[in-house]
Each structure stands twice: as C-alpha cells, then as structure tokens.
Amino acid sequence: MSVDACRIVELPRLDDARGSLTFIEAERQIPFPIRRVYYLFGVPEGGERGGHAHRALRQLLIAVAGSFEVVLDDGVRQRRVRLDSPSTGLLIVPGIWRELEAFSAGAVCLVLASEPYDEADYWRDYEEFRRSLRSAVASPC
Numbered sequence: 001m002s003v004d005a006c007r008i009v010e011l012p013r014l015d016d017a018r019g020s021l022t023f024i025e026a027e028r029q030i031p032f033p034i035r036r037v038y039y040l041f042g043v044p045e046g047g048e049r050g051g052h053a054h055r056a057l058r059q060l061l062i063a064v065a066g067s068f069e070v071v072l073d074d075g076v077r078q079r080r081v082r083l084d085s086p087s088t089g090l091l092i093v094p095g096i097w098r099e100l101e102a103f104s105a106g107a108v109c110l111v112l113a114s115e116p117y118d119e120a121d122y123w124r125d126y127e128e129f130r131r132s133l134r135s136a137v138a139s140p141c
C-alpha cells in the first residue's frame, strides 16, 4: 500500500458552551469494525513510539490530548502528518511503516484497531519490511 492510501478523517464534532463532543461509529466514520482500542499516554515530551509496520491491521490514530507527529513510510516514499486535534483521525492502512515522534507533554494517542493484538502481524525490522515489499512486487500472485 502507498502512503497516499493513508488519510485524514475529520470526525463529527459538537461544540457548545459546555465543551466539545466527538464520536466515532465503526464502519461509518471509519471503514472497519473496531476490534481493539488502546492508547499511549505518559510519553515523555519529545518522545517517540512506533517503529513498526503491520501486515493486515488497519488503525485510526487520534491525538485526544496534546499533539504528536506520524512519519508514514511505504518503503519508497515518506509522509509526515501532525495530529493535534481530538476530532481528527489518521487512518493507516496495512503495509505502512510508522514512527510516532515529537509528543507534546501530556499527549494521549488513542488507537482504534481492526484486529486484536497479534505479534505475528508486525514487521519490527525495517529492512525485513522493505525486503517483504520488494518480494511482493516481484511475485504479485
């Protein structure tokens, strides 16, 4: 998959004098059933997470507090996306290496995921990830 297949999803947002409310419905605002929710918090300011890619997993990342940057890499091209709004998500498709960087103090990264946790779904070695993509292109069937 190309980094261009990853996209920003603007979520519904209701603002009034009491504050704001955003909601997410599986298979409406996001194109997959939600099978897992996890969140990153307590990341030191300027800290980094990620450093892996997934074979099948689809995810929506939201900065529900603070901000961070996501570097997307399809093995050929890179794209950097800054997330800093609780009503904006980043949809990441399978086969994309991602690094999460530049966490602000107190940032919380909420992740909605299409599958339960499965370590076998990860590429954790960047060179192995690139080799796998090259062999998939060489033998598409």
Ligand code: TYD
Residues within 6 Å of the ligand: 036, 038, 040, 049, 050, 051, 052, 117
């Ligand atoms: P990892 O996905 O590498 O986190 P990050 O991308 O934020 O750096 O996961 C870190 C550890 O947590 C790893 O040992 C796997 C474990 N883990 C679970 O057990 N369940 C989960 O749903 C997730 C996301 C991670």
